[in-house]
Amino acid sequence: MEDEIIKIWQSSPEVERIKFEKSRLMLDMDSSLKRIHRVWKYMVIRETLAGIIVIPVFAYVAYTHPFALTRIGSTLIVLSVIYILFRLLRIDRQKPNNYSETYLDYLYKTKEVLGIQKKSLDNVVYWYVLPIYPGLILFLLGFVHIPEKINLILLTFSLAIVVAIALHFLNRRAAKKEFIPRLQKIDELIKVMEE
Numbered sequence: 043m044e045d046e047i048i049k050i051w052q053s054s055p056e057v058e059r060i061k062f063e064k065s066r067l068m069l070d071m072d073s074s075l076k077r078i079h080r081v082w083k084y085m086v087i088r089e090t091l092a093g094i095i096v097i098p099v100f101a102y103v104a105y106t107h108p109f110a111l112t113r114i115g116s117t118l119i120v121l122s123v124i125y126i127l128f129r130l131l132r133i134d135r136q137k138p139n140n141y142s143e144t145y146l147d148y149l150y151k152t153k154e155v156l157g158i159q160k161k162s163l164d165n166v167v168y169w170y171v172l173p174i175y176p177g178l179i180l181f182l183l184g185f186v187h188i189p190e191k192i193n194l195i196l197l198t199f200s201l202a203i204v205v206a207i208a209l210h211f212l213n214r215r216a217a218k219k220e221f222i223p224r225l226q227k228i229d230e231l232i233k234v235m236e237e
Contacts (some may be wrong), residue, residue, distance in 0.1 A: 048180075055064070057197055058110045067209045069148075070210075071225075071228065071231055074224055074227065075152060075224065078156070078220055078221070078224060079137060081220070082134065082137075082159060083134070083218075084129050085130075086131065086134045089126065089127065089130055090127060090130075090131075092162075093123045093124075093126070093127045096120075096123050097120050097123055098125065100116040100117075100120045100123075101116070101120050102119045103116040103181075104116035104120065107184070109184035109185070110181070110184070110186025111180045111181070111183045111184035112181050112183075112185065113184070114177075115177045115178065115179070115180030115181030115182070115183070115184060116177070116181055117177070118136055118176055118177030118180060119174060119177035119178065119181065120177075121177075122174045122177055123174070125169075125173055126169070126170055126173065126174075129162075129169055133158055133159060133162055134175050136154075136155050136158060137155055145235065146232065146235050146236070149228055149232050149235065150229060150232070152228060153225060153229070155198070156224060156228070157225065159221065160217045160221035160222070163213040163214065163216055163217035163221070163224035164213070164214060164217050166209055166210060166213040167206065167209075167210050168224070169211060170209065171206045171210070175202070178199075178202055179199070182195045182198060182199055183195075184191055
């Protein structure tokens with residue numbers, strides 16, 4: 043059966059073989075893009091759930107805690123989490139989903155969105171980590187006058203630095219491993235489609 047299909051394909055005109063190659067490339071690309079869109083979607087859901095937990099907790103601390111620095115820090119953390127969620131949801135809304143446009147337009151739009159997502163992962167320190175740190179520092183400094191809390195403050199701050207470094211390297215690795223190959227595939231497919 044497979045040999046017969048290969049013979050039919052080999053005996054078909056050149057134009058039909060090119061169409062078959064294009065459709066195979068498009069199916070491969072669609073499968074690859076669905077996977078990365080699904081991963082991004084789950085990341086947005088995970089961050090949204092984390093935000094739904096963090097915002098009320100720190101809003102409560104900002105409202106009830108007696109130390110001014112802790113209240114200011116909690117408020118800054120809430121505002122930072124809202125900013126992060128807004129940014130993630132704005133990126134997520136740009137995902138191409140209009141199937142009425144041509145496949146070439148879809149590829150260009152997908153390339154643009156993947157570029158934005160890759161850039162977001164590359165720059166995670168600037169829009170994800172740095173906005174939270176001033177609030178975290180003020181939050182922790184609110185407890186500095188309690189001698190028993192000094193070790194806990196230092197441990198928490200050290201752990202936050204380690205997490206920030208890990209976030210930076212893990213996101214850079216994900217951008218390199220997941221996004222760069224797909225962007226190259228899209229460029230190749232665009233070239234094939236334009237010929």
